[in-house]
Amino acid sequence: MNLMCILYSVVPTYQPAQKSQNKVRLSQVKVFDNNFKRRNMAEEYKSLHPIKYYRDCLAHDIRPDGRAFDKFRPVLLNIGSIDTTDGSAIAKVGKTTIVCGIKAELCKPKADTPNQGFVVPNLELPPLCSPKFRPGPPSDQAQVLTQLIADIIENSKCVDPKDLCIYPDKLAWCLFIDFVCLNYDGSLIDACIIALVGALHTLTLPSVDYDPSLDNKLVNLEDRKPIPIHSTLISTTFVIFDDKIILADPTVDEENYCTGIVTIVLKGDELCCVHKPGGSPITEDDLFDCIDKSKLRSPLIQNLIKTALKQK
Template sequence: MSMTPVEIPIIPKIRKNAILTFLSRGTRVDERSFDSPREINIKTDLIPNANGSSYVELGKTKVLAGIKVEPGTPFPDTPQEGNLIVSVEFLPHASPVFEPGPPDERAVELARIIDRSLRDVRAIDLSKMVITPGRKVWNIFIDIYVVDYDGNMIDASSIATMLALLTAKIPKVSTTETGEIIISEEKSENIPVKKKVVTATIAKITDENTGNKYYIADPSLEEEMIADTLVTIAFSEDGLITGMQKSGLSSIHSDDIPKILNMSRKLAEKYLAKINEYITLKTSTTPSI
């Protein structure tokens, strides 16, 4: 059963007022503009035993994503496709309010948002992830670890997922003359990422005293704590909307939707630029074998 969060981390009233005062002056406590994300730091290939891994810092939010690719059986309704399985774990390390145990509703929701953002737009060409058609396919397990929580886990997870997918290596599959299928020991193939996709989250903060509404990109934890609603929109690099989710205790006025959509699109472009910059730099500096 889903319940109104009761373990709300307490934000001092003076801090809340400070955040609102900054917003009323058109800026934010950390000196960002309303549409700017925090600084993004990226590392990949940190986990030798994983097929792909990435570590993303979005401000002080830290997310580690690991990909394992293993042979499995296809689902009956998609016999010619590999499988994509996304899971999210909030490590107890990440926040005093995270407890060990099975994923809570927020972790389930987050995993499903990431999954949906990738699936229908066919960000990964799952038809290329087949070993023996109808019998054996690759299972792509994406496991997202939230390591330190300072707001906006969704976008940090989405960026980490994309980077882990783009840098993952999987074994080469070949068929011998006798028709035998050989999965090589060496991991030399890429996961067929056809389109890069990222989510972009906008928070709505309402000043109860003035009634003013503020929309801000990539909320930090303290901004999230006083925000009443979040809207996450996923975009593919060719500009399509590939997913959407409103969350939080309040609502969004119909007239504000275009503003949110424009802000999130620009935010997504910034995330994608960062991902592209990292991948370009990595491929240009990695010595060829």
């Protein structure tokens, strides 16, 4: 039922030049040997002088994984992956993998917003996804990213809390949106937002018969309806390397060695988040260049989400 859709691939393949047949054996062994040595040296260099390694790579206008500076990694989306949730999706951006599940629970609205439900996102970064994280209470980064996702949902109004109200001041839905990172390889927010949009589109809520006089509620689990999704969000992350080079869709190493990060979230033609939390200062031109690049990427991701929904 669930089909995977791969949008586009930017992984370059290295094709050795064809050699004439009679020379094959010796030269192939040599080529292999040289490549092996070269790769080993590159790895040693990378682990000894990581920043210099990146600098040398970028000086030749290429990134260590073979991408150009403004190229994105392939994106993969699988929706409705978990049956036990009310809506779910798995998104991959390069090797970064995010599982998103939405669980709806009934609750009482807050007294000052009697006609609104709740949306509660939570991002979990378990030690499984990266050696940076230890078991125990959520790390600072997980808390900051959780809050950023909560802000993005609230700012974009992709889910209107008013749609989640069943009976004013008495009963409303609370959507617990849980993200679990399985593999952390950079651009976490991008993957989270793609998974979020996928999961929201598969979300169905059971109908509830509520009798306010008796405070009696009856949930019909068979009769499920989707909720209105007001906009599709697309997030794009850039990093600033050495105060001047801007790399799109960074891997985790690029994120670690960079001096600044910019996240842009688009909602259709509008912007709903331009988040640059400190780091090296950039000029206005560079910032708007990033916005333009994310605008170019947005229709591709939207197509991906549409295709995934159709195939479901």
